[in-house]
Amino acid sequence: MDTGEQKVIIKNPTVEDAQVITDLISACDIEEIGEPDITLSDVLDIWNSVQIETDAWIALASTNEIIGYSFVEVTGANRMDTCVFVHPQYKNQGIGSLLLNKVEERANILAKGKDGVQTLMNQVPFNNIAARNLVENRGYQFSRLYERMKIELKxxxxxxxxxxxxxxxxxxxxxxxxxxxxxxxxxxxxxxxxxxxxxxxxxxxxxxxxxxxxxxxxxxxxxxxxxxxxxxxxxxxxxxxxxxxxxxxxxxxxxxxxxxxxxxxxxxxxxKTILLYVDSDSLTNANRLYQQVGMSPHSQTTVYSKQLTI
The missing domain is CATH 3.40.630.30 (Gcn5-related N-acetyltransferase (GNAT))
Structure with missing residues (x-):
């Protein structure tokens, strides 16, 4: 596929790609929140519940470098979750759209035959305006704001x-x-x-x-x-x-x-470092509890939702 500025190949990853994908996501984290928020074990954990042969994709540049990554995960009877990542040096070239196309095509296939409305949830860093515009233009609705909270024990x-x-x-x-x-x-x-x-x-x-x-x-x-x-x-x-x-x-x-x-x-x-994510609109006011024990907000992630058409 030719995005206009970059020839890109979309394919499914292999287990051998896990570390490079971790490095890619880390590069995105550093640009957006100032530090990595992903480890190799995180990627492998997700792959425990994702069939990467059909439900995950990488974008390859002409140099064979992995410059994008996405996946879709069935997380409940009526819900699927996705994230799309594009290396900071290759943004604004349509790569995110190509990966999201794959996600939505596969999500619609997975939704067939299921009872009830099927919803696809898409997590986007709050300060990534381009990514938020992309999903909003594709019919996703803002649903939730999550905070990454952190404490350094002294x-x-x-x-x-x-x-x-x-x-x-x-x-x-x-x-x-x-x-x-x-x-x-x-x-x-x-x-x-x-x-x-x-x-x-x-x-x-x-x-x-x-x-x-x-x-x-x-x-x-x-x-x-x-x-x-x-x-x-x-x-x-x-x-x-x-x-x-x-x-x-x-x-x-x-x-x-x-x-x-x-x-x-x-x-x-x-x-000494403790981390967690919390729903900003938690019914139990969990934010307040975490602040009481000394944790403070570090970054924010938005969650967008879209009903799938079966």
Whole structure:
């Protein structure tokens, strides 16, 4: 394909391309937020639930250099997610449009035969005006703003406090899987963008290369699981993947206790950087909780949605 300024070949990636794709996304991150926000394990984690032979694409320059990347992932019964990346040196040459064409063509194929309205969610850095204009011109509607929050630990965090009868226990592999999925499903059911998932598939996807059961926790009220936190160690620090508390136990300090416990483990491991993403319009005002433990916004990502035509 000739974009006018650059001859581009679109093809599916192979596992051997993972590091180069990581470097490409890192270059985009550095331009947009000042530092990388991706690791090789992140890319491989996504590929655990994406068939790269059919659902991911790379754009190759005439020099055979990978200059663009996109994928589409089925993330629920009625939802798919995508991201499109173009190397900063090759922007404004139509490469993003070519990759998004592939995404939408494949998403429509995947949507055929499914019940209910199928929605494609597209994540775009807030300050990437060209990318936002591209998706808006293609019929996507603004849906949500997410903040990347961060803390650099300077000293050991405060000791977490739990009310009497509450205990925080580490996740037990081959024992707590059903419990963990059940509490995740209950606590995230009222979150924006929630879709029903298969428990065994969800767990297997979470147990990727950077899976560390010592960074997964469940809070119990006597024999009842009431909260959980899942995090993982990345090249750039500890990333908090999910945190949830049952509705009737919220505003009792459970979220704060799990965060401080995670901070303490990270500090002991000499991991001073803690990262997470949060919905700016969270129903539980999660932003406020993260700020209370010392985290602050670092960058923003917009989420756009589009109903698929089947």
């Amino acid at each position: 000293s050991p965090p405060n000791v977490p406090y739990l009310h009497e009868g509450m205990t925080l226990r580490s996740f037990r592999p081959n024992h707590d899987e059903d419990t963990l999925f059940s509490i995740y499903d209950e606590t995230f059911r009222d979150a924006w963008g929630y879709t029903k998932k298969d428990g065994s598939t969800w767990i297997s996807q979470k147990k990727a290369d950077d899976y560390d059961p010592s960074l997964w926790f469940i809070v119990w009220k006597d024999s009842e699981p009431v909260g959980f936190l899942m995090s993982r160690l990345q090249d750039d620090g500890v990333f908090i993947d999910l945190l949830g508390v049952k509705r009737e136990y919220r505003k009792q300090g459970l979220g704060k206790a799990m965060l401080l416990h995670t901070f303490g483990l990270a500090y002991k491991r000499k991991q």
